[in-house]
Amino acid sequence: MSEVRRSAPALEVRGLDVYYGHSHALQGVDLTLDSGVFSVVGRNGMGKTTLCKTIMGLLRASGGSVRVRGEEITRLSPARIARLGVGYVPQGRRLWRSLSVAEHLSLAAGMRRGAWTIDRIYETFPRLAERKDHGGGQLSGGEQQMLAISRALLTNPHLLIMDEPTEGLAPVIVAQVEEMLVRLGEDGDMSVLVIEQNIGVATAISKNVAIMVNGRVNRIIDSARLAADRELQQRLLGVGVHVGQEADVEAVDTGAEAGGRPAAPRATGAAPIRVYISNPTLPTRWSQPAPIARIEGAARTLSTGVTRIEDAARQKRQSGAGLQNASGPPVVLVVGTLDTKGEELRFIRDLIARHGLRTRLVDVSTSGKLSTCDVSAQEIALNHGRGGSSVFGSDRGASVTAMADAFANWLRRQGNVAGIISAGGSGGASLVAPAMRALPVGVPKLIISSVASGDVGPYVGPADITMMYSVTDVQGLNSISRAVLANGANAIAGMVKARLENQARTERSAPADLPAIGITMFGVTTPAVQKIAADLRGDFECLVFHATGVGGRSMEKLVDSGMLAGVIDLTTTEVCDLLMGGVFPATDDRFGAIIRSRVPFIGSVGALDMVNFGAPDTIPERYRQRKFHVHNPQVTLMRTTPEENERIGRWIGDKLNRMDGPVRFFLPEGGVSALDAPGQPFWDPEADAALFGALDRSVRQTSNRQLIRVKRHINEPEFASAIVNALRPLVGRPGTRRKVAR
Numbered sequence: 001m002s003e004v005r006r007s008a009p010a011l012e013v014r015g016l017d018v019y020y021g022h023s024h025a026l027q028g029v030d031l032t033l034d035s036g037v038f039s040v041v042g043r044n045g046m047g048k049t050t051l052c053k054t055i056m057g058l059l060r061a062s063g064g065s066v067r068v069r070g071e072e073i074t075r076l077s078p079a080r081i082a083r084l085g086v087g088y089v090p091q092g093r094r095l096w097r098s099l100s101v102a103e104h105l106s107l108a109a110g111m112r113r114g115a116w117t118i119d120r121i122y123e124t125f126p127r128l129a130e131r132k133d134h135g136g137g138q139l140s141g142g143e144q145q146m147l148a149i150s151r152a153l154l155t156n157p158h159l160l161i162m163d164e165p166t167e168g169l170a171p172v173i174v175a176q177v178e179e180m181l182v183r184l185g186e187d188g189d190m191s192v193l194v195i196e197q198n199i200g201v202a203t204a205i206s207k208n209v210a211i212m213v214n215g216r217v218n219r220i221i222d223s224a225r226l227a228a229d230r231e232l233q234q235r236l237l238g239v240g241v242h243v244g245q246e247a248d249v250e251a252v253d254t255g256a257e258a259g260g261r262p263a264a265p266r267a268t269g270a271a272p273i274r275v276y277i278s279n280p281t282l283p284t285r286w287s288q289p290a291p292i293a294r295i296e297g298a299a300r301t302l303s304t305g306v307t308r309i310e311d312a313a314r315q316k317r318q319s320g321a322g323l324q325n326a327s328g329p330p331v332v333l334v335v336g337t338l339d340t341k342g343e344e345l346r347f348i349r350d351l352i353a354r355h356g357l358r359t360r361l362v363d364v365s366t367s368g369k370l371s372t373c374d375v376s377a378q379e380i381a382l383n384h385g386r387g388g389s390s391v392f393g394s395d396r397g398a399s400v401t402a403m404a405d406a407f408a409n410w411l412r413r414q415g416n417v418a419g420i421i422s423a424g425g426s427g428g429a430s431l432v433a434p435a436m437r438a439l440p441v442g443v444p445k446l447i448i449s450s451v452a453s454g455d456v457g458p459y460v461g462p463a464d465i466t467m468m469y470s471v472t473d474v475q476g477l478n479s480i481s482r483a484v485l486a487n488g489a490n491a492i493a494g495m496v497k498a499r500l501e502n503q504a505r506t507e508r509s510a511p512a513d514l515p516a517i518g519i520t521m522f523g524v525t526t527p528a529v530q531k532i533a534a535d536l537r538g539d540f541e542c543l544v545f546h547a548t549g550v551g552g553r554s555m556e557k558l559v560d561s562g563m564l565a566g567v568i569d570l571t572t573t574e575v576c577d578l579l580m581g582g583v584f585p586a587t588d589d590r591f592g593a594i595i596r597s598r599v600p601f602i603g604s605v606g607a608l609d610m611v612n613f614g615a616p617d618t619i620p621e622r623y624r625q626r627k628f629h630v631h632n633p634q635v636t637l638m639r640t641t642p643e644e645n646e647r648i649g650r651w652i653g654d655k656l657n658r659m660d661g662p663v664r665f666f667l668p669e670g671g672v673s674a675l676d677a678p679g680q681p682f683w684d685p686e687a688d689a690a691l692f693g694a695l696d697r698s699v700r701q702t703s704n705r706q707l708i709r710v711k712r713h714i715n716e717p718e719f720a721s722a723i724v725n726a727l728r729p730l731v732g733r734p735g736t737r738r739k740v741a742r
Helices: 001-007 050-056 078-081 102-107 119-122 126-130 143-151 171-187 199-207 223-228 230-236 248-260 293-298 303-316 337-353 379-383 394-410 424-437 477-509 523-536 549-560 574-580 592-597 641-658 685-698 717-731
Strands: 011-020 021-034 035-039 063-068 086-088 160-161 189-196 208-213 214-221 241-242 275-279 298-302 331-336 358-362 417-424 444-450 467-471 517-519 540-548 567-568 601-604 610-613 628-632 636-639 662-668 706-709
Touching: 011 050, 021 050, 021 214, 035 050, 035 171, 035 199, 050 160, 050 189, 078 086, 086 143, 102 119, 102 143, 119 126, 119 143, 126 143, 143 160, 171 189, 171 199, 171 394, 189 199, 199 223, 208 223, 214 223, 230 298, 248 444, 331 337, 331 379, 331 477, 337 358, 337 477, 358 379, 379 394, 394 424, 417 424, 417 477, 424 444, 444 477, 467 477, 517 523, 517 549, 523 540, 523 717, 540 549, 549 567, 549 592, 574 610, 574 641, 601 717, 641 685, 662 685, 662 717, 685 706, 706 717
Parallel strands: 035 189, 035 208, 086 160, 160 189, 331 358, 331 417, 417 444, 444 467, 517 540, 517 567, 567 601, 601 662, 662 706
Antiparallel strands: 011 021, 011 063, 208 214, 241 275, 275 298, 610 636, 628 636
């Protein structure tokens, strides 16, 4: 009997019928989840939440059956189903306002034993650890969702059902949940059924996706195909293109699958093409069908001539190929707000196409207007953590921020971007720059903008983005704008072609490059870095980054790009400037790339004895009575106090606790910089002891995360040797590139 249960699917739903009064909500639903992660998508009111509640016993089925690992649960109570190993994350979170985070987790932890413990929850969601004494009603929406997910995980279920798990989460938390779901599927200990409206999330976490339409599973489709099929996605959200009369969705799609390839585009005849919104108002379960007159009134007519020209141009640019998938041949993205910059962006696209490169025209406008392009703004908006409704609003600033997040999320899922170019004003640059910064170093990135003659630091950041001044505003084509836009188009085409040719040559060459190691350095830690680099030179390519604020960000940019096999973060002094208001500050995301990538990390406390300021007369008034050292006329250093070092230690310790990859953090008891040594101006054993003690108390040490004290000064050769000896076992065999978990 046990052998039968082990071989049975994790979840098997057969012929499931559910009624709300006379309304037939679920109509013969058939669904099988063998193992891993499986997603169900569909519009509001299609029966997704009803399916979840019925599986959990919260709704009574009128017919059909639900089996978990071969055992019939259709008539069991919710409590009995939960004890059998079915976990549930309900839509709307369903938390107790008066119970604290810790009390929520303690209640759930007592149900079933397993790998998920409260400590593991706090490591996975550090924000919950910070808020563990707060009540459920005091948490933000994102924090409540984290707690709802954690509560279900603590029951250590065999089958986990999650209804809209990313609803209301910030993009960075959405990415964290995505990664967690993928890991759950890979571990094999838990099967997960995910109900999602965010198609980007659904296709990222599972191999196959079920589409629910009007209470039925319309079809089960490969997630890669669904991610690439924009027309199907638009139909799922109630938007479609019709010629003459409404086409049958199921018939069209079935024919495409039967042929083993996407269906051919419809031929355009003499009749005008009509774009219909089948639900002009947001539907609910109790909505009546929209009157035909209202649908016709909301429809939009496209000129067949314009469409034929666009289709012909696209076929010419792509040599007869269809629309680009999320992976495939290299493609250059031309991105911008097509509602205001359409003429200029199409001019750029056509020039790039003349170089024989494939292109995709991507719209990131926030007006909600439809534009003829390869990737619409509506599709991009679906990648926002809270869905497309968060992008198209009356507050332009909020809409631009939301669209920038959505575009960054969309771009991360594209595997064939050979280059990207945009043109526009400050708003356009703000829309595309965050996503460009997320692309790997080396991928050509170009922004043509009227803001490029000023301070471009906020746009470029640590990335290799090229910005070109537009001279005139990007508003229509004229003799000046044509010349500037043409230079930009030809520049990106040249960069892309050169990079592709170089990659082809590299692939043909036999010897492999040495794996790269990132090392942070300041003038006061130079001897240590020189010794480390010399010892590693034969086996690794050592990339040294000056810890002046942007240096640490640049190194972590390479980590995010997957270009570093390991990190020796010897000099973390940028944290001092972040917390104390110095001129070389890190950002709050310092160490974030290490947390996300789990790359092997060797760290230390280099130059945490100092805060950097400019000339002496620029030092803030509150610090005027402190201990200073004038490094040069433009740089004045301030010694950190024991209280400040304790704060720094707690801040770094919190970041180390979030790292899942191998971590070795070294504490040089003989001093943390050239100025922190006996006889030197910043020698202060009490301040160093406060720093080391705070790290000891803050860091949760495991076999994979260790604090290592060394009774040496940071610049002594023995300390550098300890760093090198710790690195080698973590990055694998010398001369080979370690596969970094992404």
